[in-house]
Amino acid sequence: MAQAILDVMPGASTGTVQVSDPLNFWAGKRVEPRQQKNAEPVFEPATGDCFFLLGSRWEKREKIAKLEVINNGKSITEALVDIDIAWQCIEYYAGLAGALAGQHVQLPGGAFAYTRREPLGVCVGIGAWNYPFQIAAWKSAPALACGNAMVFKPSPFTPVTAVILAEIYKEAGVPDGLFCVVQGGAETGTILCQHPKVAKVSFTGSVPTGKKVMEMSAKGVKQVTLELGGKSPLIIFKDCDLENAVRGALMANFLTQGQVCCNGTRVFVQKDIMPQFLEEVVKRTKAILVGDPLLDSTRMGALINKPHLEKVLGFVSQAKLQGARVLCGGERFVPSDPKLVNGYFMSPCVLDNCRDDMTCVKEEIFGPVMSVLPFDTEEEVVQRANNTTFGLASGVFTRDISRAHRVAENLEAGTCFINNYNISPVEVPFGGYKMSGFGRENGQVTIEYYSQLKTVVVEMGDVDNYF
Numbered sequence: 135m136a137q138a139i140l141d142v143m144p145g146a147s148t149g150t151v152q153v154s155d156p157l158n159f160w161a162g163k164r165v166e167p168r169q170q171k172n173a174e175p176v177f178e179p180a181t182g183d184c185f186f187l188l189g190s191r192w193e194k195r196e197k198i199a200k201l202e203v204i205n206n207g208k209s210i211t212e213a214l215v216d217i218d219i220a221w222q223c224i225e226y227y228a229g230l231a232g233a234l235a236g237q238h239v240q241l242p243g244g245a246f247a248y249t250r251r252e253p254l255g256v257c258v259g260i261g262a263w264n265y266p267f268q269i270a271a272w273k274s275a276p277a278l279a280c281g282n283a284m285v286f287k288p289s290p291f292t293p294v295t296a297v298i299l300a301e302i303y304k305e306a307g308v309p310d311g312l313f314c315v316v317q318g319g320a321e322t323g324t325i326l327c328q329h330p331k332v333a334k335v336s337f338t339g340s341v342p343t344g345k346k347v348m349e350m351s352a353k354g355v356k357q358v359t360l361e362l363g364g365k366s367p368l369i370i371f372k373d374c375d376l377e378n379a380v381r382g383a384l385m386a387n388f389l390t391q392g393q394v395c396c397n398g399t400r401v402f403v404q405k406d407i408m409p410q411f412l413e414e415v416v417k418r419t420k421a422i423l424v425g426d427p428l429l430d431s432t433r434m435g436a437l438i439n440k441p442h443l444e445k446v447l448g449f450v451s452q453a454k455l456q457g458a459r460v461l462c463g464g465e466r467f468v469p470s471d472p473k474l475v476n477g478y479f480m481s482p483c484v485l486d487n488c489r490d491d492m493t494c495v496k497e498e499i500f501g502p503v504m505s506v507l508p509f510d511t512e513e514e515v516v517q518r519a520n521n522t523t524f525g526l527a528s529g530v531f532t533r534d535i536s537r538a539h540r541v542a543e544n545l546e547a548g549t550c551f552i553n554n555y556n557i558s559p560v561e562v563p564f565g566g567y568k569m570s571g572f573g574r575e576n577g578q579v580t581i582e583y584y585s586q587l588k589t590v591v592v593e594m595g596d597v598d599n600y601f
C-alpha cells in the first residue's frame with residue numbers, strides 16, 4: 135500500500151478535486167473527492183470553486199503548491215518546499231513500514247517472549263493553518279505506515295489541500311475510509327476527540343486548544359501527541375560566522391510570514407557584535423519582497439486573515455508602548471497591484487531595545503516580528519532563554535564547538551539548531567518540551583506514537599502450578 139501511494143505521487147494519472155466554498159465547505163462531513171477528468175486547474179475567488187487537475191509528478195507538485203498558496207497565503211517558493219517535505223515524509227514512512235519489528239526475549243527453560251508492533255486503530259489528526267498540506271502528511275504518513283486509519287481535520291482557514299492528499303491516497307489505492315478528511319472547527323474537533331472509537335489524537339495548534347484536546351482525550355484514555363506553540367530563543371555569540379547568523383535569524387523569523395511554531399523569535403545577540411548584527415539584519419529584512427505570493431520573486435505573502443493581521447500589528451504597537459524600538463517594518467503593507475490592495479500583508483519587523491519582561495518577548499506573536507535582545511555571558515543567556523513556559527525549539531550560532539554542544543544540552547527545548555535554523559528533514563524527530571507539547575513527528579521514533587506493543591509469552595515446557 136505504501137508503495138502504491140508513492141507510485142501515485144510521480145505517476146501520470148489525472149483526477150480532480152472540486153471544492154465549493156473553500157472556507158466553509160463540508161463542515162463535519164466526510165469528503166468524497168470527485169473524479170473529473172480533464173478539468174482545468176482553476177480557482178474562482180468569486181464563487182469559491184476550485185478545480186484541480188492531477189498530472190505528472192512535477193506538474194502535481196506545482197499545482198498542489200499553487201493551491202497551498204491560495205489556501206494559506208505563503209509564497210510559492212515556500213509552498214513548493216512544503217510539498218517536497220510532504221512527499222519525502224510519505225516516502226520515508228513507506229520505507230519504515232516494512233521495517234516495523236518487535237523483539238525476541240529468551241526466558242529460562244527454553245521459554246521465550248516476543249513483541250509485536252500493532253496499530254492503535256482509528257487515529258485523529260487535527261491541523262493548524264500554517265502548514266496545511268505538510269501537517270496532513272506528517273500525521274497521516276506514520277499513521278498509515280503503522281497500519282492505522284486516520285480521520286484528518288484541517289483548520290477551517292485552510293480546508294483545501296488536505297483534500298488533495300486524500301485524493302492522492304485514493305488514487306494510490308488506499309481503501310475508502312483509511313484516510314478521511316472532515317471539515318469544520320472547534321465543534322468538529324470536539325466530536326472527533328470525544329468519539330469512543332478514536333484511539334489516538336495527534337494535534338497541531340495553540341496551547342489553549344491543545345489543553346482542551348488533552349483533557350477530552352484523557353476522558354477516553356486516548357493517546358495524544360501535542361505539537362503546540364513556541365517562543366524559541368536563538369542565541370548568537372560574538373565568535374559566530376556573522377553572515378550565517380544573520381541568514382539564520384531571517385530563516386528563524388520570516389518563513390510563512392512568521393507564522394511558524396518553532397520560530398526563533400527571541401534573538402539574543404552578544405553585546406560586542408550587536409551593531410554589526412542589527413545593521414545587516416535590518417538591511418536584509420527591508421529587502422524582503424512582500425506581495426503577490428504566486429510570483430516566483432516574492433519572498434513574503436499574506437498573513438492568514440484580517441483578525442490575525444490586526445493581532446500581530448497590535449503586538450508591534452504594544453511593544454512600542456513598552457519601550458521597544460522598531461528598526462524596520464511592523465506596518466500594514468499595501469501592494470501596488472490593485473487586486474492585492476485588500477490583502478493581509480505586513481512589512482517584516484525587527485524590534486530593538488527589547489527586554490525580557492515585554493509582551494513581544496514573552497508571548498507567541500505568530501507573525502513576522504523579530505525581537506532582538508542583548509546579552510553578556512553564556513550562563514546568563516541560557517538562563518534567560520529557558521525563562522519561558524514554551525520549549526519547542528532553540529538555536530545557537532558559534533564557532534566554538536564545545537560551547538555549541540554545552541548550550542544545546544542546557545537549553546530546555548525539543549530541538550536545538552547549531553549554526554542553522556528551521557530546517558526539518560523528515561528523518562529527524564520534531565516536537566516540544568514543556569508547554570510546547572509532547573510526542574514527536576518525523577523520524578523513526580514517531581512509529582512509537584502510532585503503534586502499540588503486544589508481548590507474546592511462549593511456554594515450551596510444563597506449567598508451574600502453585601496450587
Ligand SMILES: NC(=O)c1ccc[n+]([C@@H]2O[C@H](COP(=O)([O-])OP(=O)(O)OC[C@H]3O[C@@H](n4cnc5c(N)ncnc54)[C@H](O)[C@@H]3O)[C@@H](O)[C@H]2O)c1
Binds near residue numbers: 318322342343394571
Ligand atoms: N508545534 C507544532 O508543530 C506546530 C505547528 C504549527 C502550528 N503550531 C501552533 O498552532 C498555533 C496556530 O494554529 P491555529 O491558530 O490553527 O491553532 P488553534 O489551536 O486555534 O487550532 C488548531 C486546530 O484545532 C482545531 N480546534 C479548535 N478548537 C478545538 C477544540 N475545542 N477541539 C478540537 N479541535 C479544535 C482548529 O479548528 C484547528 O484545526 C500556534 O500556536 C502555533 O505555534 C504548532
Ligand SMILES: C[N+](C)(C)CCCC=O
Binds near residue numbers: 389393395396556557
Ligand atoms: C518546516 N518548519 C519550518 C520547520 C516548520 C514546521 C512546522 C511548524 O509550524
